[in-house]
Amino acid sequence: MRDGARLETVILAPRGATKPLPMLLQRTPYGIPDASVNLGAHPSLAPLLADGYIFVFQNIRGRFRSEGTLVMMRPPRDGKDPRAIDETTDASDTIAWLLQNVAGHNGRVGMWGTSYDAWTATMALLDPHPALAAVIEAASPADQFLGDDFHHNGAFRLAYGFEYVAFLETEKTSNSRFPFDRGDIYDFFLDLGPLSNADRRHFHGKSPTWSDFVAHPDRDAFWERQSFVAHLRKTRVPTLNVAGFWDPENFYGPQKIYEIFEKDDAEGLNHLVLGPWNHGGWHGGTGRKLGPIDFGSDTAVHYREAIEAPFLRLHLHGGDESPGPMPEAQVFQTGVNRWRTFARWPPVEGVSKRRLYLREGRALSFESPTATGADAAEVYVSDPANPVPFYQRPIRPLLQAGQWADWLVQDQRFVDHRPDVLSFSTPPLDADVAIAGDILAELYASTSGTDSDWIVKLIDVHPEGLAPVPPKPGAPPAEVAPDLRGYQLMVASEVLRGRFRESFSRPSAIPANRVVKYTIDLHASAHVFRKGHRILVQIQSTWFPLIDRNPQRYVGSIFQATEADFIKATQRIARSREAPSALVLPVLTR
Incomplete structure:
Protein backbone atom coordinates (compact mmCIF):
# COMPACT_ATOMS: atom_id res chain seq x y z
CA MET A 1 0.00 0.00 0.00
CA ARG A 2 1.03 3.64 -0.42
CA ASP A 3 2.09 3.82 3.25
CA GLY A 4 4.22 0.69 2.99
CA ALA A 5 1.79 -1.74 4.66
CA ARG A 6 1.62 -5.20 3.09
CA LEU A 7 -1.71 -6.99 2.76
CA GLU A 8 -1.98 -10.78 2.58
CA THR A 9 -3.25 -11.67 -0.89
CA VAL A 10 -3.93 -14.92 -2.74
CA ILE A 11 -4.14 -14.94 -6.54
CA LEU A 12 -5.75 -17.93 -8.29
CA ALA A 13 -5.48 -18.13 -12.06
CA PRO A 14 -6.85 -20.85 -14.37
CA ARG A 15 -4.32 -23.19 -15.89
CA GLY A 16 -3.94 -23.10 -19.65
CA ALA A 17 -5.76 -19.82 -20.33
CA THR A 18 -5.69 -19.06 -24.06
CA LYS A 19 -6.44 -15.34 -23.86
CA PRO A 20 -6.01 -12.44 -21.42
CA LEU A 21 -8.58 -12.57 -18.63
CA PRO A 22 -10.15 -9.99 -16.32
CA MET A 23 -9.45 -10.06 -12.60
CA LEU A 24 -12.09 -10.41 -9.86
CA LEU A 25 -10.98 -8.90 -6.54
CA GLN A 26 -12.54 -9.57 -3.13
CA ARG A 27 -11.32 -7.77 0.01
CA THR A 28 -12.40 -9.24 3.35
CA PRO A 29 -11.84 -9.30 7.12
CA TYR A 30 -12.94 -12.95 7.38
CA GLY A 31 -9.93 -14.81 5.97
CA ILE A 32 -8.94 -15.82 2.47
CA PRO A 33 -8.58 -19.24 0.82
CA ASP A 34 -5.33 -21.13 0.86
CA ALA A 35 -3.21 -20.65 -2.24
CA SER A 36 -3.62 -24.32 -3.13
CA VAL A 37 -7.44 -24.26 -3.21
CA ASN A 38 -9.17 -25.58 -6.32
CA LEU A 39 -12.02 -23.21 -7.13
CA GLY A 40 -13.43 -25.80 -9.51
CA ALA A 41 -14.64 -27.72 -6.47
CA HIS A 42 -17.14 -24.93 -5.72
CA PRO A 43 -20.28 -25.45 -7.87
CA TYR A 53 -11.28 -15.00 -14.46
CA ILE A 54 -8.18 -14.43 -12.39
CA PHE A 55 -9.51 -14.49 -8.81
CA VAL A 56 -7.85 -12.31 -6.17
CA PHE A 57 -8.62 -12.58 -2.43
CA GLN A 58 -7.19 -10.15 0.12
CA ASN A 59 -7.37 -9.72 3.91
CA ILE A 60 -7.89 -6.12 4.93
CA ARG A 61 -5.55 -4.36 7.36
CA GLY A 62 -5.07 -5.92 10.76
CA ARG A 63 -6.63 -9.30 9.91
CA PHE A 64 -4.75 -12.59 9.77
CA ARG A 65 -1.38 -11.93 8.09
CA SER A 66 -2.17 -8.47 6.76
CA GLU A 67 -0.19 -5.70 8.37
CA GLY A 68 -1.66 -2.61 9.98
CA THR A 69 -4.52 -2.10 12.41
CA LEU A 70 -8.10 -3.23 11.96
CA VAL A 71 -10.61 -0.39 12.14
CA MET A 72 -14.07 -1.88 11.76
CA MET A 73 -15.94 -0.07 8.98
CA ARG A 74 -13.02 2.34 8.63
CA PRO A 75 -14.48 5.75 7.69
CA PRO A 76 -13.32 7.56 4.53
CA ARG A 77 -10.02 9.41 4.86
CA ASP A 78 -9.48 13.14 4.94
CA GLY A 79 -9.01 13.98 1.26
CA LYS A 80 -6.80 16.92 2.15
CA ASP A 81 -4.16 14.62 3.65
CA PRO A 82 -2.17 12.92 0.84
CA ARG A 83 -0.76 10.39 3.32
CA ALA A 84 -4.14 9.27 4.68
CA ILE A 85 -5.36 5.77 3.89
CA ASP A 86 -8.73 4.03 3.93
CA GLU A 87 -10.42 1.11 2.17
CA THR A 88 -10.70 3.23 -0.99
CA THR A 89 -6.96 3.83 -1.25
CA ASP A 90 -6.20 0.21 -0.33
CA ALA A 91 -8.48 -1.00 -3.14
CA SER A 92 -6.91 1.39 -5.63
CA ASP A 93 -3.35 0.53 -4.57
CA THR A 94 -4.16 -3.18 -4.79
CA ILE A 95 -5.51 -2.83 -8.33
CA ALA A 96 -2.46 -0.83 -9.38
CA TRP A 97 -0.17 -3.54 -7.96
CA LEU A 98 -2.12 -6.32 -9.67
CA LEU A 99 -1.94 -4.62 -13.06
CA GLN A 100 1.84 -4.40 -12.76
CA ASN A 101 2.57 -7.80 -11.24
CA VAL A 102 0.02 -10.33 -12.50
CA ALA A 103 0.50 -11.87 -15.93
CA GLY A 104 -2.23 -12.70 -18.41
CA HIS A 105 -4.84 -10.05 -17.52
CA ASN A 106 -6.86 -7.95 -19.95
CA GLY A 107 -6.59 -4.70 -18.01
CA ARG A 108 -10.07 -4.89 -16.45
CA VAL A 109 -10.79 -5.51 -12.78
CA GLY A 110 -14.09 -6.26 -11.08
CA MET A 111 -14.80 -6.19 -7.35
CA TRP A 112 -17.44 -8.31 -5.69
CA GLY A 113 -18.49 -9.54 -2.30
CA THR A 114 -21.21 -10.03 0.28
CA SER A 115 -21.70 -8.06 3.51
CA TYR A 116 -18.39 -6.58 4.74
CA ASP A 117 -16.76 -7.70 1.48
CA ALA A 118 -19.48 -5.79 -0.40
CA TRP A 119 -18.82 -2.76 1.78
CA THR A 120 -15.13 -2.75 0.82
CA ALA A 121 -16.18 -3.02 -2.84
CA THR A 122 -18.54 -0.06 -2.46
CA MET A 123 -15.81 1.93 -0.74
CA ALA A 124 -13.70 1.46 -3.85
CA LEU A 125 -16.36 3.42 -5.76
CA LEU A 126 -15.68 6.60 -3.77
CA ASP A 127 -12.57 7.18 -5.91
CA PRO A 128 -12.32 4.22 -8.29
CA HIS A 129 -9.12 3.15 -10.02
CA PRO A 130 -9.48 3.63 -13.81
CA ALA A 131 -9.22 -0.14 -14.35
CA LEU A 132 -12.18 -0.87 -12.05
CA ALA A 133 -14.80 -1.85 -14.62
CA ALA A 134 -17.60 -3.49 -12.61
CA VAL A 135 -18.73 -3.88 -8.99
CA ILE A 136 -21.19 -6.31 -7.44
CA GLU A 137 -22.12 -5.28 -3.92
CA ALA A 138 -24.38 -7.86 -2.33
CA ALA A 139 -25.77 -6.94 1.11
CA SER A 140 -23.38 -4.08 1.76
CA PRO A 141 -24.24 -2.01 4.83
CA ALA A 142 -24.95 1.62 4.01
CA ASP A 143 -25.86 3.16 7.38
CA GLN A 144 -25.12 1.35 10.62
CA PHE A 145 -27.40 3.58 12.69
CA LEU A 146 -30.50 3.61 10.52
CA GLY A 147 -30.92 0.19 8.94
CA ASP A 148 -28.02 -2.25 8.88
CA ASP A 149 -26.21 -4.64 11.23
CA PHE A 150 -25.91 -2.68 14.46
CA HIS A 151 -28.97 -0.41 14.66
CA HIS A 152 -32.38 -0.10 13.07
CA ASN A 153 -33.88 3.38 13.38
CA GLY A 154 -31.67 3.97 16.40
CA ALA A 155 -32.60 0.75 18.22
CA PHE A 156 -29.46 -1.23 19.09
CA ARG A 157 -29.29 -4.76 17.67
CA LEU A 158 -28.03 -6.31 20.87
CA ALA A 159 -27.48 -10.03 20.17
CA TYR A 160 -25.88 -9.47 16.76
CA GLY A 161 -23.78 -6.46 17.81
CA PHE A 162 -22.50 -8.26 20.91
CA GLU A 163 -21.57 -11.47 19.08
CA TYR A 164 -20.08 -9.74 16.06
CA VAL A 165 -17.77 -7.63 18.20
CA ALA A 166 -16.52 -10.78 19.95
CA PHE A 167 -16.23 -12.56 16.60
CA LEU A 168 -14.08 -9.95 14.88
CA GLU A 169 -12.17 -8.14 17.61
CA THR A 170 -11.19 -10.84 20.08
CA GLU A 171 -8.43 -12.35 17.91
CA LYS A 172 -6.51 -10.99 14.92
CA THR A 173 -5.71 -14.36 13.42
CA SER A 174 -9.04 -16.14 13.79
CA ASN A 175 -12.80 -15.67 13.90
CA SER A 176 -13.65 -16.09 17.58
CA ARG A 177 -16.88 -17.50 19.02
CA PHE A 178 -18.15 -15.98 22.25
CA PRO A 179 -18.31 -18.61 25.04
CA PHE A 180 -21.94 -18.27 26.12
CA ASP A 181 -22.61 -19.98 29.44
CA LEU A 190 -31.73 -10.91 30.35
CA ASP A 191 -29.26 -11.85 33.09
CA LEU A 192 -26.79 -9.31 31.66
CA GLY A 193 -29.19 -6.58 32.72
CA PRO A 194 -28.52 -3.00 31.57
CA LEU A 195 -26.05 -2.58 28.72
CA SER A 196 -23.73 -0.80 31.10
CA ASN A 197 -22.81 -4.26 32.45
CA ALA A 198 -21.49 -5.60 29.14
CA ASP A 199 -18.06 -3.99 29.16
CA ARG A 200 -17.49 -4.58 32.86
CA ARG A 201 -18.37 -8.26 32.61
CA HIS A 202 -17.11 -9.22 29.17
CA PHE A 203 -15.15 -6.75 27.01
CA HIS A 204 -13.07 -4.96 29.69
CA GLY A 205 -12.33 -1.97 27.48
CA LYS A 206 -10.56 -4.15 24.89
CA SER A 207 -13.22 -3.94 22.16
CA PRO A 208 -12.97 -0.64 20.27
CA THR A 209 -16.27 -1.21 18.49
CA TRP A 210 -18.23 -1.85 21.68
CA SER A 211 -16.65 1.26 23.16
CA ASP A 212 -17.82 3.16 20.08
CA PHE A 213 -21.37 1.86 20.57
CA VAL A 214 -21.34 3.18 24.13
CA ALA A 215 -19.75 6.52 23.22
CA HIS A 216 -22.14 7.23 20.34
CA PRO A 217 -25.72 6.34 21.31
CA ASP A 218 -27.16 8.88 18.85
CA ARG A 219 -26.51 9.46 15.15
CA ASP A 220 -23.65 11.90 15.57
CA ALA A 221 -20.67 12.68 13.33
CA VAL A 229 -25.22 8.84 2.16
CA ALA A 230 -22.58 11.45 2.95
CA HIS A 231 -19.98 10.12 0.49
CA LEU A 232 -21.47 8.34 -2.53
CA ARG A 233 -22.22 10.41 -5.58
CA LYS A 234 -22.52 9.54 -9.26
CA THR A 235 -20.79 6.31 -10.19
CA ARG A 236 -18.99 5.83 -13.48
CA VAL A 237 -18.53 2.13 -12.74
CA PRO A 238 -21.35 -0.33 -13.62
CA THR A 239 -22.76 -1.52 -10.30
CA LEU A 240 -25.07 -4.41 -9.42
CA ASN A 241 -26.76 -4.04 -6.02
CA VAL A 242 -28.10 -7.33 -4.59
CA ALA A 243 -30.39 -7.86 -1.59
CA GLY A 244 -32.46 -10.63 -0.04
CA PHE A 245 -35.97 -10.01 1.28
CA TRP A 246 -35.23 -12.12 4.37
CA ASP A 247 -31.67 -10.98 5.02
CA PRO A 248 -31.40 -10.47 8.81
CA GLU A 249 -28.34 -8.23 8.47
CA ASN A 250 -28.22 -6.00 5.39
CA PHE A 251 -31.48 -5.69 3.48
CA TYR A 252 -31.46 -1.91 3.97
CA GLY A 253 -27.94 -1.24 2.64
CA PRO A 254 -28.09 -2.36 -1.01
CA GLN A 255 -31.38 -0.53 -1.55
CA LYS A 256 -29.99 2.67 -0.06
CA ILE A 257 -26.81 2.43 -2.18
CA TYR A 258 -28.93 1.82 -5.28
CA GLU A 259 -31.13 4.81 -4.36
CA ILE A 260 -28.11 7.11 -3.97
CA PHE A 261 -26.57 6.14 -7.30
CA GLU A 262 -29.95 6.29 -9.04
CA LYS A 263 -30.22 10.03 -8.42
CA ASP A 264 -27.64 10.65 -11.16
CA ASP A 265 -27.58 7.59 -13.40
CA ALA A 266 -28.33 8.92 -16.88
CA GLU A 267 -26.06 6.25 -18.38
CA GLY A 268 -27.96 3.34 -16.86
CA LEU A 269 -24.96 1.89 -14.96
CA ASN A 270 -26.83 1.21 -11.71
CA HIS A 271 -28.88 -2.00 -11.30
CA LEU A 272 -30.80 -3.77 -8.54
CA VAL A 273 -31.65 -7.40 -7.77
CA LEU A 274 -34.07 -8.38 -4.99
CA GLY A 275 -34.54 -12.08 -4.32
CA PRO A 276 -36.10 -14.46 -1.75
CA TRP A 277 -32.88 -14.98 0.17
CA ASN A 278 -31.27 -14.71 3.56
CA HIS A 279 -27.80 -13.22 4.03
CA GLY A 280 -25.66 -14.55 1.17
CA GLY A 281 -28.41 -16.91 -0.03
CA TRP A 282 -27.73 -15.94 -3.65
CA HIS A 283 -24.34 -17.70 -3.51
CA GLY A 284 -25.03 -20.68 -1.28
CA GLY A 285 -27.05 -23.64 -2.49
CA THR A 286 -29.93 -23.54 -4.92
CA GLY A 287 -32.17 -20.87 -3.40
CA ARG A 288 -35.17 -23.15 -3.81
CA LYS A 289 -36.20 -22.97 -0.15
CA LEU A 290 -35.74 -20.85 2.92
CA GLY A 291 -36.85 -22.64 6.06
CA PRO A 292 -40.10 -24.39 5.12
CA ILE A 293 -40.95 -21.88 2.38
CA ASP A 294 -40.56 -23.25 -1.18
CA PHE A 295 -40.08 -20.71 -3.96
CA GLY A 296 -40.80 -23.13 -6.77
CA SER A 297 -37.46 -22.78 -8.57
CA ASP A 298 -33.72 -22.56 -7.94
CA THR A 299 -33.61 -18.80 -7.45
CA ALA A 300 -29.93 -18.64 -6.45
CA VAL A 301 -28.88 -20.70 -9.47
CA HIS A 302 -30.92 -18.33 -11.65
CA TYR A 303 -29.13 -15.36 -10.11
CA ARG A 304 -25.66 -16.82 -10.67
CA GLU A 305 -26.32 -18.01 -14.22
CA ALA A 306 -28.74 -15.42 -15.60
CA ILE A 307 -27.79 -12.24 -13.71
CA GLU A 308 -24.37 -12.29 -12.04
CA ALA A 309 -22.37 -14.03 -14.77
CA PRO A 310 -23.87 -11.99 -17.66
CA PHE A 311 -23.29 -8.73 -15.77
CA LEU A 312 -19.60 -9.48 -15.24
CA ARG A 313 -19.25 -10.89 -18.74
CA LEU A 314 -20.68 -7.71 -20.22
CA HIS A 315 -18.40 -5.31 -18.37
CA LEU A 316 -15.21 -7.34 -17.87
CA HIS A 317 -15.02 -9.48 -21.01
CA GLY A 318 -17.02 -7.41 -23.49
CA GLY A 319 -16.64 -7.86 -27.24
CA ASP A 320 -18.47 -10.76 -28.85
CA GLU A 321 -19.15 -12.27 -25.40
CA SER A 322 -21.32 -9.33 -24.34
CA PRO A 323 -24.90 -10.41 -23.50
CA GLY A 324 -26.36 -6.93 -24.04
CA PRO A 325 -27.80 -4.42 -21.55
CA MET A 326 -29.41 -5.54 -18.31
CA PRO A 327 -32.84 -4.64 -16.94
CA GLU A 328 -32.90 -1.85 -14.38
CA ALA A 329 -34.40 -3.95 -11.59
CA GLN A 330 -34.91 -7.71 -11.41
CA VAL A 331 -37.20 -8.65 -8.53
CA PHE A 332 -38.56 -11.99 -7.36
CA GLN A 333 -42.26 -11.75 -6.55
CA THR A 334 -42.93 -13.99 -3.57
CA GLY A 335 -46.32 -15.53 -3.02
CA VAL A 336 -46.62 -16.36 -6.73
CA ASN A 337 -42.90 -17.19 -7.08
CA ARG A 338 -41.84 -15.52 -10.31
CA TRP A 339 -39.15 -13.11 -11.48
CA ARG A 340 -40.25 -9.69 -12.71
CA THR A 341 -38.38 -6.80 -14.26
CA PHE A 342 -39.09 -3.15 -13.55
CA ALA A 343 -37.96 -0.02 -15.39
CA ARG A 344 -37.46 1.67 -12.01
CA TRP A 345 -37.53 0.68 -8.34
CA PRO A 346 -39.67 1.23 -6.47
CA PRO A 347 -42.18 1.19 -9.32
CA VAL A 348 -44.53 4.14 -9.74
CA GLU A 349 -46.66 3.31 -12.74
CA GLY A 350 -49.36 0.77 -12.01
CA VAL A 351 -49.01 1.22 -8.24
CA SER A 352 -51.64 2.63 -5.91
CA LYS A 353 -50.78 3.65 -2.33
CA ARG A 354 -53.57 2.12 -0.25
CA ARG A 355 -54.01 2.35 3.51
CA LEU A 356 -54.85 -0.82 5.40
CA TYR A 357 -56.38 0.48 8.62
CA LEU A 358 -56.39 -0.95 12.14
CA ARG A 359 -60.03 -1.36 13.08
CA GLU A 360 -62.22 -2.38 16.01
CA GLY A 361 -62.24 -6.05 16.93
CA ARG A 362 -58.53 -6.32 16.01
CA ALA A 363 -59.54 -6.19 12.34
CA LEU A 364 -57.76 -4.79 9.29
CA SER A 365 -59.65 -3.06 6.51
CA PHE A 366 -59.04 -0.84 3.51
CA GLU A 367 -62.04 1.15 4.77
CA SER A 368 -61.09 4.01 7.09
CA PRO A 369 -62.20 3.86 10.74
CA THR A 370 -65.43 5.45 11.89
CA ALA A 371 -64.98 5.26 15.68
CA THR A 372 -64.03 8.45 17.48
CA GLY A 373 -62.48 9.41 20.80
CA ALA A 374 -59.76 8.09 23.07
CA ASP A 375 -61.55 4.79 23.67
CA ALA A 376 -61.01 3.79 20.04
CA ALA A 377 -57.70 2.12 20.85
CA GLU A 378 -56.12 -1.21 21.71
CA VAL A 379 -54.07 -1.46 24.90
CA TYR A 380 -51.20 -3.64 26.13
CA VAL A 381 -48.58 -3.49 28.87
CA SER A 382 -44.93 -3.67 27.86
CA ASP A 383 -42.64 -5.09 30.55
CA PRO A 384 -38.86 -4.97 29.90
CA ALA A 385 -38.44 -7.69 32.55
CA ASN A 386 -40.48 -10.05 30.35
CA PRO A 387 -39.67 -9.01 26.78
CA VAL A 388 -41.20 -10.59 23.68
CA PRO A 389 -38.67 -13.02 22.13
CA PHE A 390 -37.84 -12.52 18.47
CA TYR A 391 -37.49 -16.28 17.92
CA GLN A 392 -39.09 -19.34 19.45
CA GLN A 403 -31.46 -20.22 13.58
CA TRP A 404 -30.18 -16.79 12.61
CA ALA A 405 -30.07 -17.60 8.91
CA ASP A 406 -33.82 -18.06 8.48
CA TRP A 407 -35.46 -16.51 11.54
CA LEU A 408 -37.27 -13.93 9.40
CA VAL A 409 -39.37 -16.65 7.75
CA GLN A 410 -40.23 -18.46 10.98
CA ASP A 411 -43.89 -18.94 11.89
CA GLN A 412 -44.97 -15.98 14.04
CA ARG A 413 -47.71 -17.88 15.85
CA PHE A 414 -45.35 -18.43 18.78
CA VAL A 415 -46.09 -14.83 19.95
CA ASP A 416 -49.54 -14.39 18.41
CA HIS A 417 -51.45 -14.67 21.70
CA ARG A 418 -49.06 -12.96 24.09
CA PRO A 419 -50.88 -10.15 25.92
CA ASP A 420 -48.11 -7.70 24.93
CA VAL A 421 -48.48 -8.40 21.20
CA LEU A 422 -51.44 -6.92 19.32
CA SER A 423 -52.62 -8.82 16.24
CA PHE A 424 -54.93 -7.27 13.62
CA SER A 425 -56.23 -9.38 10.72
CA THR A 426 -58.26 -9.18 7.54
CA PRO A 427 -60.81 -11.87 6.75
CA PRO A 428 -59.68 -14.42 4.16
CA LEU A 429 -59.02 -12.45 0.99
CA ASP A 430 -61.53 -12.79 -1.83
CA ALA A 431 -58.88 -11.84 -4.41
CA ASP A 432 -55.10 -11.60 -4.64
CA VAL A 433 -53.47 -8.47 -3.21
CA ALA A 434 -50.12 -7.79 -4.91
CA ILE A 435 -47.65 -5.25 -3.53
CA ALA A 436 -44.39 -3.96 -4.99
CA GLY A 437 -42.38 -1.17 -3.42
CA ASP A 438 -41.91 0.50 -0.07
CA ILE A 439 -44.24 -0.24 2.88
CA LEU A 440 -44.93 2.35 5.58
CA ALA A 441 -46.59 2.04 8.95
CA GLU A 442 -48.41 5.12 10.24
CA LEU A 443 -48.84 4.41 13.93
CA TYR A 444 -50.78 6.67 16.28
CA ALA A 445 -49.73 5.59 19.75
CA SER A 446 -49.30 6.74 23.32
CA THR A 447 -47.25 5.36 26.21
CA SER A 448 -47.41 5.90 29.95
CA GLY A 449 -43.61 6.00 29.90
CA THR A 450 -41.34 8.61 28.35
CA ASP A 451 -39.55 6.36 25.85
CA SER A 452 -40.68 3.32 23.89
CA ASP A 453 -39.87 1.03 21.01
CA TRP A 454 -42.55 0.39 18.37
CA ILE A 455 -42.26 -2.81 16.34
CA VAL A 456 -44.57 -3.49 13.39
CA LYS A 457 -44.74 -6.75 11.44
CA LEU A 458 -46.65 -7.38 8.19
CA ILE A 459 -47.56 -11.07 7.93
CA ASP A 460 -49.08 -13.38 5.31
CA VAL A 461 -51.29 -15.97 7.03
CA HIS A 462 -51.74 -19.20 5.07
CA PRO A 463 -55.23 -20.72 5.00
CA GLU A 464 -56.24 -23.65 7.13
CA GLY A 465 -57.42 -26.93 5.60
CA LEU A 466 -56.54 -30.59 5.41
CA ALA A 467 -53.02 -31.78 6.11
CA PRO A 468 -50.72 -32.68 3.20
CA VAL A 469 -51.34 -36.24 2.05
CA PRO A 470 -48.37 -38.54 2.81
CA PRO A 471 -47.29 -41.08 0.16
CA LYS A 472 -49.12 -44.41 0.17
CA PRO A 473 -47.35 -47.40 1.72
CA GLY A 474 -45.05 -49.00 -0.81
CA ALA A 475 -45.05 -45.93 -3.08
CA PRO A 476 -41.71 -44.47 -4.26
CA PRO A 477 -40.16 -42.07 -1.71
CA ALA A 478 -41.48 -38.56 -2.15
CA GLU A 479 -40.81 -35.35 -0.33
CA VAL A 480 -43.83 -34.49 1.80
CA ALA A 481 -44.72 -30.81 1.63
CA PRO A 482 -44.39 -29.04 4.98
CA ASP A 483 -47.63 -28.39 6.82
CA LEU A 484 -48.16 -24.66 6.33
CA ARG A 485 -51.77 -24.54 7.48
CA GLY A 486 -52.22 -21.26 9.34
CA TYR A 487 -48.52 -20.44 8.91
CA GLN A 488 -47.71 -16.80 9.68
CA LEU A 489 -45.00 -15.71 7.24
CA MET A 490 -43.44 -12.34 8.03
CA VAL A 491 -43.25 -10.31 4.81
CA ALA A 492 -41.87 -7.08 6.30
CA SER A 493 -40.97 -5.80 9.76
CA GLU A 494 -39.16 -2.96 11.50
CA VAL A 495 -38.58 -1.17 14.79
CA LEU A 496 -38.51 2.53 15.61
CA ARG A 497 -37.00 3.76 18.88
CA GLY A 498 -39.44 6.44 20.00
CA ARG A 499 -36.82 8.89 21.28
CA PHE A 500 -35.71 9.30 17.66
CA ARG A 501 -39.20 10.03 16.24
CA GLU A 502 -38.23 13.60 15.31
CA SER A 503 -34.44 13.38 14.94
CA PHE A 504 -31.86 10.61 15.03
CA SER A 505 -29.17 13.05 16.19
CA ARG A 506 -31.23 14.89 18.82
CA PRO A 507 -33.36 12.40 20.78
CA SER A 508 -36.12 13.60 23.05
CA ALA A 509 -38.50 12.18 25.64
CA ILE A 510 -41.95 11.09 24.53
CA PRO A 511 -44.72 13.09 26.19
CA ALA A 512 -46.40 10.58 28.50
CA ASN A 513 -49.97 9.54 27.70
CA ARG A 514 -50.14 11.72 24.61
CA VAL A 515 -50.97 10.29 21.17
CA VAL A 516 -48.03 10.74 18.81
CA LYS A 517 -47.83 9.80 15.14
CA TYR A 518 -44.92 7.52 14.24
CA THR A 519 -44.00 6.81 10.62
CA ILE A 520 -42.03 3.58 10.31
CA ASP A 521 -40.43 2.46 7.05
CA LEU A 522 -40.89 -1.30 6.71
CA HIS A 523 -38.78 -1.23 3.52
CA ALA A 524 -39.53 -2.82 0.19
CA SER A 525 -41.32 -5.98 -0.75
CA ALA A 526 -42.69 -7.65 -3.86
CA HIS A 527 -45.27 -10.08 -2.56
CA VAL A 528 -48.70 -11.41 -3.45
CA PHE A 529 -51.13 -12.18 -0.66
CA ARG A 530 -53.10 -14.95 -2.34
CA LYS A 531 -56.84 -15.35 -2.41
CA GLY A 532 -57.90 -17.24 0.74
CA HIS A 533 -54.90 -15.99 2.74
CA ARG A 534 -55.21 -13.34 5.45
CA ILE A 535 -53.14 -10.20 5.99
CA LEU A 536 -52.00 -9.86 9.59
CA VAL A 537 -50.30 -6.98 11.41
CA GLN A 538 -48.55 -7.49 14.76
CA ILE A 539 -47.52 -4.60 17.00
CA GLN A 540 -45.30 -4.88 20.08
CA SER A 541 -42.69 -2.91 22.04
CA THR A 542 -39.96 -5.49 22.75
CA TRP A 543 -38.13 -7.87 20.39
CA PHE A 544 -35.51 -9.56 22.52
CA PRO A 545 -32.59 -10.04 22.36
CA LEU A 546 -32.62 -8.96 18.72
CA ILE A 547 -33.16 -5.43 20.04
CA ASP A 548 -31.88 -4.27 23.41
CA ARG A 549 -34.48 -3.46 26.05
CA ASN A 550 -35.75 0.10 26.09
CA PRO A 551 -36.04 1.23 29.76
CA GLN A 552 -39.29 2.97 28.78
CA ARG A 553 -38.21 5.82 31.04
CA TYR A 554 -36.23 8.39 29.07
CA VAL A 555 -32.51 8.51 29.92
CA GLY A 556 -29.68 10.35 28.20
CA SER A 557 -28.11 7.12 26.92
CA ILE A 558 -29.61 3.65 27.14
CA PHE A 559 -26.04 2.29 27.19
CA GLN A 560 -25.66 4.01 30.58
CA ALA A 561 -29.09 3.11 31.99
CA THR A 562 -29.34 1.48 35.41
CA GLU A 563 -31.69 -1.26 36.57
CA ALA A 564 -33.87 1.34 38.31
CA ASP A 565 -34.56 3.05 34.97
CA PHE A 566 -36.53 0.07 33.58
CA ILE A 567 -40.29 0.34 34.08
CA LYS A 568 -43.50 -1.21 32.78
CA ALA A 569 -45.49 0.96 30.40
CA THR A 570 -49.08 0.95 29.20
CA GLN A 571 -49.20 1.28 25.42
CA ARG A 572 -52.26 2.45 23.50
CA ILE A 573 -52.57 2.04 19.72
CA ALA A 574 -55.23 4.37 18.37
CA ARG A 575 -57.66 3.27 15.63
CA SER A 576 -59.99 6.25 15.47
CA ARG A 577 -61.11 8.63 12.77
CA GLU A 578 -58.84 11.29 14.30
CA ALA A 579 -55.89 8.94 14.76
CA PRO A 580 -56.18 6.31 11.99
CA SER A 581 -53.27 3.87 12.46
CA ALA A 582 -52.61 2.08 9.17
CA LEU A 583 -50.12 0.42 6.90
CA VAL A 584 -49.54 2.14 3.57
CA LEU A 585 -49.21 -0.62 0.96
CA PRO A 586 -47.92 -0.16 -2.62
CA VAL A 587 -50.66 -2.18 -4.31
CA LEU A 588 -50.11 -3.21 -7.92
CA THR A 589 -53.06 -2.30 -10.09
CA ARG A 590 -51.83 -4.24 -13.10
Missing part, protein backbone atom coordinates in the same frame (compact mmCIF):
# COMPACT_ATOMS: atom_id res chain seq x y z
CA SER A 44 -21.57 -21.95 -7.16
CA LEU A 45 -18.60 -20.53 -9.11
CA ALA A 46 -19.21 -22.68 -12.18
CA PRO A 47 -20.70 -19.89 -14.36
CA LEU A 48 -17.75 -17.60 -13.63
CA LEU A 49 -15.17 -20.34 -14.07
CA ALA A 50 -16.68 -21.10 -17.46
CA ASP A 51 -16.16 -17.49 -18.57
CA GLY A 52 -12.63 -17.33 -17.15
CA ARG A 182 -26.33 -20.50 28.72
CA GLY A 183 -28.18 -22.70 26.27
CA ASP A 184 -30.58 -19.87 25.50
CA ILE A 185 -29.17 -16.40 24.79
CA TYR A 186 -32.52 -14.91 25.82
CA ASP A 187 -31.56 -15.91 29.37
CA PHE A 188 -27.96 -14.75 28.91
CA PHE A 189 -28.91 -11.23 27.82
CA PHE A 222 -19.18 9.25 14.09
CA TRP A 223 -22.09 7.42 12.43
CA GLU A 224 -22.47 10.00 9.68
CA ARG A 225 -18.84 9.48 8.59
CA GLN A 226 -19.55 5.76 8.16
CA SER A 227 -22.77 6.33 6.23
CA PHE A 228 -22.57 6.13 2.45
CA ARG A 393 -37.03 -20.34 22.47
CA PRO A 394 -34.47 -21.64 23.13
CA ILE A 395 -32.57 -19.07 21.08
CA ARG A 396 -29.06 -20.24 20.20
CA PRO A 397 -26.04 -17.96 19.64
CA LEU A 398 -26.67 -16.15 16.36
CA LEU A 399 -23.31 -16.75 14.70
CA GLN A 400 -22.92 -20.30 16.00
CA ALA A 401 -26.27 -21.89 15.11
CA GLY A 402 -28.55 -22.16 12.10
